[in-house]
Amino acid sequence: MTSPDGDVLAAAVARVATTFGGMTAQADETVCGRCFDEVEVELLRTPDVRLPTDLVGRVAQKDPFHWDDQPAIIRRVLPQLVVVLAEGAVESALMARGLAAAGWSRWPREQAGAVAGFLEAWWTQALRMESPPTPACEVFESCVTASSSVAPWLARWEVERGTVARHHLTESVGWWREELTSDDSPFTWWWGTAAEEQAAWHEVKTWLAAQTQATVVPDGLWPDRQ
Template identity: 35%
Template sequence: MSSSPSPSSSSSSPLEAARARLDAAVARVRFVFAGMRVLSQEPACPHCYTSDELALLRTPDAVLPDSLMRHFFHESPGLIDNFDEVVRRLLPQFAAYLAGGRFSGMGYAQSGLGRVDWRNWPRGQAEAIEEFIEAWWLDFLRDDSSPHAVADVLEVASDMAGRVTPLLALWAAEPRGGRADALLECFVESRLDDLLQDDPTVLGFWCDRQDLVAELQQWLVDHAVDRLTEYGTDDDTIIELLHLTLPRTSR
C-alpha cells in the first residue's frame, strides 16, 4: 500500500514550494563550488583593493563583507586576473546574498555571471547555476513581500542566464489572476515605450542582445495580451501592446 504524503508536503503553498526549491538550489551551489579559490597572488588591481581584501579571494570559503563581494562580482573582467576563477570563488556567497534579499543594488551593473561563459563550465557547475537562477526567479514571481521591481529582477535574471526562454516559460506557467499577472501588467506599463522602440536596454542598460528583446516582444504578444485583458488592464495599454506585431516604422 502506498504511503500518504506528509502533512507538510501536501499543504505547502506555491511560495513555500518555490522557497524550498531556492534553498535547495543555494545549497547545491554551495556544495558544488565549495573550496574554490583564486590562484593568482595579485588577482585584481592592487591600487583598487588592499592586500587583505585580495587575500580573501585566495582563501577558500572565507566570507567577504557584502560590499566587497559585490564589487568583485561586478568588476570589469579586464581588471581581474582570471575572472572565471573569481566568479567561481564567490558564487556560494553571492547566491546566498541574492536569495536572502540583501541585494540592494539590483540592476546597477552587469553581474559576474553575465560576463563569463558559465554554460561551458563543467556540467555539474553549469547545472547548479542554471537551477539557482530559475529557482530565484520563480521565488520572486510568488513572493508578494519582495521590494524589487519586476523589470529590475528580470534584468538581473536574464543577464545571469544569458537567455530569457526559461524565465518566460516559468512566468507563463504561473496561475492567472494573481501576482504573476500583476507583475506582467507592471512590467508592460514600465517598459512598453522601450519595447516599441526595439530597445535592447529594456533588459539592462548594458544589454545589446536584440535577439533576446525580439523573443520577449513575441512572448508578450503571444501570452500577455490575453492574460492582461482577462486581468483587467486598460484597453489603451492592450492596444499599444498589440502594436508590437507591426513593423517598427508603423507603430
C-alpha cells in the first residue's frame, strides 16, 4: 500500500508528465558528437518517445552552456527526470543544476507550478520517510540547487515535527559537519553568484543552530555558542 506522501509525489510526477508531454529539443539543436551521438539527439528532437534513463541523466547533468536552447532540452527530459529523482538518483544536485539554469520559475504558470509541485512533494516525502531513496540532506541540497533558494525548504522542515524529520535533521548536521565548521557551502552545483551561495548557506547555518535547542547535535559544531 502506498503512503499518502507517496501518492502526492506520484501525482506531482504525473502532473509533470502531462504538462511537459509532447515537448522537444529545438529542431536545429546541435551538440558535440563526443557527448551525444546523432541517434540520441534525434530522440531529443522527437516528442513523446521514451528516452534511455542514462540519456536523461546525462542531459540534465551536462554543462548548461553546452546547449543552444537549454530550457527546451530540460523540458524535453523533465517527465522522466522527475521519475529518476523520485526513485533515487546519483548526483541529484547536479541534475537539479540543469533545472536552475533553465530558469523554470520564470516559465509559464502551469509549467512552473508543475516543477514547484514536484520539488515540494519530493522534499516532503524525504522528510517523512525513514529511509528515502535519496538521503534527506541530499534532497535538500538538490531542491536548494534547483530553486537557488533555501527559504521554502527550511520552511517545510520547520513545520515537520515528527520523529523521522528530527532524525533527518540530526543526520544532516552530521553530513554537513565539515561545512558547518568552515565557510564552505555544501551547495556544490549552486547556480548563481558566490555571494548568493554564501548568504544561502549562512541562512541554513543560522536556522540549524536555532534547532539545536530541540535536537541533539554532535558537540563542536557551533563554536560560537556558549
